Amino acid sequence: MARSRIFVARRDGRIEVRLNDAGREFVREQFGRLRVAEADPQHAWRGSLDQPIDPSRADAVTSNAELALVTAGEESLSTGEAWAWLTSLQLALRACAVTSGLMTEADVEAASPERLVDVVNLQALLFDLAAALE
Amino acid sequence: MSTLRSQSTSDAPSTETPTSTRESVATKRPWNVVVWDDPVTPMSVVVVIFRKIFGYPTEKATHLMLTVHHEGRAIVWSGARERAEGYCVQLHVYGLQATIEQDA
Numbered sequence: 001m002a003r004s005r006i007f008v009a010r011r012d013g014r015i016e017v018r019l020n021d022a023g024r025e026f027v028r029e030q031f032g033r034l035r036v037a038e039a040d041p042q043h044a045w046r047g048s049l050d051q052p053i054d055p056s057r058a059d060a061v062t063s064n065a066e067l068a069l070v071t072a073g074e075e076s077l078s079t080g081e082a083w084a085w086l087t088s089l090q091l092a093l094r095a096c097a098v099t100s101g102l103m104t105e106a107d108v109e110a111a112s113p114e115r116l117v118d119v120v121n122l123q124a125l126l127f128d129l130a131a132a133l134e
Numbered sequence: 135m136s137t138l139r140s141q142s143t144s145d146a147p148s149t150e151t152p153t154s155t156r157e158s159v160a161t162k163r164p165w166n167v168v169v170w171d172d173p174v175t176p177m178s179v180v181v182v183i184f185r186k187i188f189g190y191p192t193e194k195a196t197h198l199m200l201t202v203h204h205e206g207r208a209i210v211w212s213g214a215r216e217r218a219e220g221y222c223v224q225l226h227v228y229g230l231q232a233t234i235e236q237d238a
Contacts, residue, residue: 005212029143048223064227077216090229097174107171122174 007082007132014045015082015132017075019085024073025095027085030092037095038065045095064088069101080131086129163237165218167211170231171202183228185211187221212237 006023019027037045041078052111068088071081096118102108156214169180177199184195188211201208204229210232225232 045176076208078235086179086182087228090175093174094172096170102173108173119174124175126179127176130182133182134178 002051005131006128009132009134010076014076014078015129023125027074027089027125028072030096030115030118030122031065031072032090034065034088035069036093044099045092048095049091049100065091082129082133084128086133089122089129093119093126096122128132164212164235165169165215165223165234166209167205167221168233168235169198169210169225170204170233171201172218172231175230180230183225183230187224187228 004018005088006018010016022034034044034049037043037049040046062126064084064087067084071085074081079087093097097103097108100111100115102111102116102119108119147185180199180202181192181195184190184198185192188195188237190198198208198210211218215236222232
């Protein structure tokens with residue numbers, strides 16, 4: 001049976017969000033963790049958010065995560081909001097992978113299903129959102 | 135370095151490139167934006183990000199994504215240092231691992 005799409009590009013240019021309550025709670029939690037990590041240098045996710053070249057990046061990421069968080073309950077997103085979601089979900093995915101010790105393909109293959117739950121959920125959201133933004 | 139800056143003292147025509155030209159060539163070597171593979175980012179996400187940032191057609195973006203996936207890294211853009219740094223920052227903003235390096 002084909003899996004129904006989570007994000008659907010509408011004719012009016014907006015991206016429809018077909019997340020259930022649990023899905024909404026999941027993305028809200030991820031966006032919230034990202035916002036906390038940006039403000040807290042000691043946060044577990046912080047290491048994967050810091051990059052070598054980037055004096056101006058923090059503000060841009062902050063606004064993306066903030067925009068994603070405030071639109072987490074919306075039924076549909078503008079293209080700009082959808083990109084903020086994609087950016088934030090991708091950062092959350094990378095942070096989640098790094099803090100779970102998933103640095104290589106071998107790490108991922110060896111990981112238990114329980115350890116991969118958040119990673120797999122984030123990948124599914126990103127996969128669908130990327131398709132809607134094509 | 136002395137070997138680059140010395141002038142020939144013989145009457146024979148020098149085969150060395152003048153210093154100013156060498157420095158000019160050195161500063162004109164392009165800077166490469168390199169994207170590195172990671173084990174979790176979906177391939178389709180990398181493609182849409184390349185298209186968004188660089189404006190590449192799907193075919194080129196897909197080719198670069200596959201190069202990253204199979205070879206561990208790919209040069210996704212080359213040119214002036216300032217623009218390379220700007221692209222690198224944008225790639226970081228979108229959650230991809232990227233660095234810049236001067237062309238060898």
